[in-house]
Amino acid sequence: MTLRADNVHVWRGARHVLRGVSFELRAGELLHVVGPNGAGKTTLLRVACGLLQPEEGAVHWCEQNIRQARTTFQSALAYAAHEAGLKADLTALENLHFSVGLRRSIDRQELMEYLERTDATDIANLPVRVLSAGQKRRVAMARVLACKVPLWLLDEPFSNLDDGAMKRTTELLEDHVRLGGAAVVVAHHGLALGSRRQLRLDA
């Protein structure tokens, strides 16, 4: 169970955003992607989860090009983007129930447990529209947990979180990795974690 990117090139408009990026990630590893704003971190994540076709190079999952095995690959990953990806008119719980339910059947009971683990039980039944920025992040993190998948791709999971929630999220990451999961994390600061490798992108 390894995620491998070989020499990925992406052009955006006139800009050559990713210039031959390669990395390899095995079970139980965490890859910390760093780089200045606009370096292409988000772009890399989108390539890594198959939302974006690189002009050159390829991404492999278990030695298979993800273009071939798209659905199997994508059902093994969870991606948390900059914006939470929640429907403003549905409650937090309904959102989870829908987006997790697309992957595996799950009941409110279980979902509440995941919200519990990100300290978001109190807002489970509020429409996402009224949630605060950090509360939305927590719900998004809860979704990642609830997917129960081996590969996490997180884009700045700490932004808008208060100290307590940051610590909590870090613990969750540690557990995930310790239990044999893999994770690619984009974070400018605050990723105080032991076992991790860094990938540096330059603008």
Next chain:
Amino acid sequence: MTLRADNVHVWRGARHVLRGVSFELRAGELLHVVGPNGAGKTTLLRVACGLLQPEEGAVHWCEQNIRQARTTFQSALAYAAHEAGLKADLTALENLHFSVGLRRSIDRQELMEYLERTDATDIANLPVRVLSAGQKRRVAMARVLACKVPLWLLDEPFSNLDDGAMKRTTELLEDHVRLGGAAVVVAHHGLALGSRRQLRLDA
């Protein structure tokens, strides 16, 4: 030139978000608002800039209730919310030209200088849609600068910024305060600043 909030109460739905918050801010001061997610920091900022009417209490600017002197007050403040408040279809420069131009006549030349001060000149002519999260923040910060107003209200100005940009923003804040401006800043972490007072909100 002081901003004063006396005993502000705000209910949101069933929740009593702000329970009698008071503060006073003079020229050359910086108020650092901290508190856990969902404590009501954003709500407080929105009350402070007159977008939200508190159910109880009032906000005063130069000893005048801002409900009386709304326009004079609002033309003296700049507010940077969680979301950048930029039109995705317009370029960064066009966005500034429009939203700053509503306050004072300004030419591209000058705007470019402000973008310069937030290290965003290179993306001045890209549509905001394609900008990265941090780049949007920089543009938003440039707008605050370009407004040239004494009072800043910033909601997590550091989120999504890389280290360099964070340092830069901190400097900008220091200069603003040193030159007799006032600022209310919501930030969970990273506000490494000398002269500041803290206002703590609890969930």
Next chain:
Amino acid sequence: MTWAWFHRLASPPHAYRLVTGLGPWLYAASAPLIAYGLFAGLFIAPPDYQQGDAFRIIYVHAPCAWLSLSAYTIMATAGTVALIWRIKIGHAVAAACAPIGASFTIGALVTGSLWGRPMWGTYWAWDPRLTSELILLFLYFGVMSLRQAFDDPARGDRAAAVLGLVGVINVPIIHFSVQWWNSLHQGATVTAFAKPTMPASMLAPLLGALLGFMMFFAAVLCTRLRAEVLMRERQANWIKEMLSP
């Protein structure tokens, strides 16, 4: 494998060389044919027994109309090929085709409505064929503006290809509209199978003009394709080499 020749042909440098070589010949070939078709059509062919001289517009109208349809078909095909087998040149062909086809469509509309005045007493009628031809024009516009609307060209090409493919359904509708609805517009006068309903003296120039217009279309396509390739491959080495001898 057998497709090797095709891929070699489809590689931008080869295609570029091909069209550069082909273009002039096509222009050269089209000129006399069109000249013959129009001259013979407009001056030699006998006037129509019921339409008088008005019918002579057919020598411009029919070729324009036919080409407006075939151009779209070519565009859609090229786009689809490019989309499926990731052959970049196909997108270039499609992009080059669209404006030409659009202009032929406009040609058909204008000549048609000019012809309509004496025949039907009105420039425009909401008749299936006329309308569907108008729709064809909209389709061309749609494809072109969709290609424009994307920030980066690669995506624009692919999106345009999808739309072109989807829109292909309109072509048979236009062609058979005359059979399907009782239309003002007259039916096929020239078909491969049935024996022509036209005297040879009228038909020959028509065919000549048609062939000439086709050649002309191909020639313009070559020119535009050259431009497209140059524009798209401007970073490529072979162009730099070619331009800096």
Next chain:
Amino acid sequence: MHLILSRELRLSFRRPDQLAQPLAFFLIVTTLFPLAMNPQLPVLRQIAPGVLWVGALLSSLLAVEGMFRADAEDGTLEQMALSGHDLSFIVTARTLAHWLISGVALVLASPVMAAALNVPTSAFGLIMASLALGTLTLSWLGAIGAALTVGLKRGSVLLSIIVLPLAMPLLIFGANATDRAISGEDVSGPMYLLGALCLFTTTLAPFAGAAALRITLE
């Protein structure tokens, strides 16, 4: 599948505008006409097919506009695309939901409108049938258009420019069918064509839409 459907339905009941807007527009178009022209009944009946079908076309064009845009903007579309299902499946579910929300309501409302345009009651059944087929086809076409234009600058104009030409034959057949239904002639011809169009789009649109989405999501 049923999950996407149920989500869409819940969402649209959360925001009844999605539910009601196409209907509202349909009603507007169809009621404003008699209002706008001092109506002689025979004329009304003559223009009824046009009114009904243009109303249907417009309203579902409107409704389809937001079909993917909202999801694309709040990032839920990405999440769906990553849910490990094939995109064409998602497009299908989304479109069916959309049709259930906008189309069905419209079909159910059509007799009222037909009555307002003093169409003989005998024709209602056929009109509803033809509109049902028509609106479904429109939803499919709209799905392709929406998928192609989601997140684009000139999105909404492009959408009309793209969908209108594709919908033209549908409009003609549909109006024709309604026309015949009203005047009591045999409608089987145009009905078959409507059915064919509907089948055709139903089989192809999911893949076209998925291809389009994959491009625009990049």
Next chain:
Amino acid sequence: MHLILSRELRLSFRRPDQLAQPLAFFLIVTTLFPLAMNPQLPVLRQIAPGVLWVGALLSSLLAVEGMFRADAEDGTLEQMALSGHDLSFIVTARTLAHWLISGVALVLASPVMAAALNVPTSAFGLIMASLALGTLTLSWLGAIGAALTVGLKRGSVLLSIIVLPLAMPLLIFGANATDRAISGEDVSGPMYLLGALCLFTTTLAPFAGAAALRITLE
């Protein structure tokens, strides 16, 4: 004021969809009708007023829908509200810009459509005049509706429900004027009424709109 207006205009011209969509919509509506009914020319002429005015009403209703919503969603409306101008100014500028963009384009396009509906050339001038008044009034009405419903869940339904009753008289007078213009009768009566409506809305709408915005922004 004129400064804001010019900015609004520039902004809108940077977003061609605002510019083109209502127009495209208007064209679609008016082209589809003749297409949908196998048209005898006299009938066409008879329904011309209805087609033109319903087209106008729908397209400006459509255009006005996004008038504040887009700005509210991406937070630019907040910024405008905080720009230190009185909200009624913003509303006025926005509305005038909206009219100059959607309405004027529509008015200019109307002769083409009228011709397609074979309306006699003599009537064009009056039709354009009446449409000019009508679209401006519609923009004002729409502005109030949009301001009231921005950010509300049931936005667009409410919008239609609010705007339509207000727009009904306008529609009737307008269609009436067009009708008379086509049949060459005296149009002064309905024209005066149109003018009165236009004046009335122009004086009141800005303040109503501003008040509505301030409420819904909270």
